[in-house]
Amino acid sequence: MSNSLNTWAPRMLSILRIMAALIFLAHGTQKLLGFPPSDGSPAPFTLSWIAGTIELFCGALLVVGLFTRPAAFLASGLMAFAYWLAHAPQSAFPVNNGGDAAILYCFIFLYLVFAGPGPWSLDALRKH
Template identity: 35%
Template sequence: MPAPVRDIALLLGRVLLGVVLVAHGWDKLVDQGVPATADFFASLGIPAPEVAAVVAGVVELGGGALLVLGAATSVVSVLVVVQMAVAFWLVHLGNGVFVADGGWELVGVIAAGALVLLGAGPGRASLDHLVAGRRSRPRR
């Protein structure tokens, strides 16, 4: 695959994944708010629901924004995969695939996108690439 096509695909995938994460994080922290999110998490049996609500919201909102920029992509990708794995095991495992039935399809697709970025990197249209390029240049 030509490098420009690869970079465009990574940019679009990274931005789309980031926007979805930002929307979910915003909902947890702002629209619903941490107390309501924690109450919902408690109803699902998630341990330490207040802490889990804040962590989930921050990883999604902050991590999603970083993915849109292509910054700290590897770190964010790992955090997102871990968060989606926890959601899978604690909430979605016994509910089948479809999200309409409480299934794991959304957390699976989000984790898959994060794994692709972890493996392929953010592409050249990213802050990570810009920073790496500056580090590799010799100082004068």
Template identity: 30%
Template sequence: MDVDIGMLVVRLALGPMLFVHGWNKAMGSGGLAGTTRWFGSMGLRPAWLHARLAAFTEMGAGALVTVGLLTTPAAAAFVGVMAVATFTDHRGKGYFVFKGGWEYTLLIAMVAVALACVGPGAWSLDRVLGIELTGVLWAGAALLVGLAAAAALLLACYRGRR
């Protein structure tokens, strides 16, 4: 019961946070056009596609984690998005986020992997639907799939900062 409450709290912190980040990319002050320009300046090509992929991956994975549905695949998406962000936007700026570093992206990815390991808890759609994709092997899979997806995206589409 304590673990279930703890995982609900983690999901309600992590999921909406990523959803709102995606929403901001799509609907914030600069909208997708601003996100496209930003992604282009970071070297992601085609920038218009990456702006949409990032926004909708963040919103989708954030929503899934919030309700506890397909939690481990959503955790893999968290890892992938955070790995790309670390490499393209936070790399070379040190550890601390207040200096633009990768502290934040690493923490989000690590919490997502821990969520895949422990599971979303009793108050989740995974539990209601009998979806059991948790444990050390599933957490490892979320980590590896997320990192592999990020590496593939970067190898195919990253052209370096302008």
């Protein structure tokens, strides 16, 4: 059983990257493209608009696994910044301040900086 789990480990890295990126991308499409519908879109060049732009572009790059390490680094930094700017001042506890997702995104994307995109990615295809 251990061998079959080890065989799937690189593929699961790709699946983790794709799924986290799709959900991250949805935050950018909601902010900038109005889908899914929300209360409204941020004014251009505000912090929320800049975050949406990073979520949209880095999310798209991460979904397909292109320039994975730099995109993940930028996305991780954005989520750390978002946590400390928007969530931490509300409470010291992530479960109380709504920052759970920001922390998880931060560390998943930081992991991708070091682990890479996995085999199901455009980065992997570019290496061949």
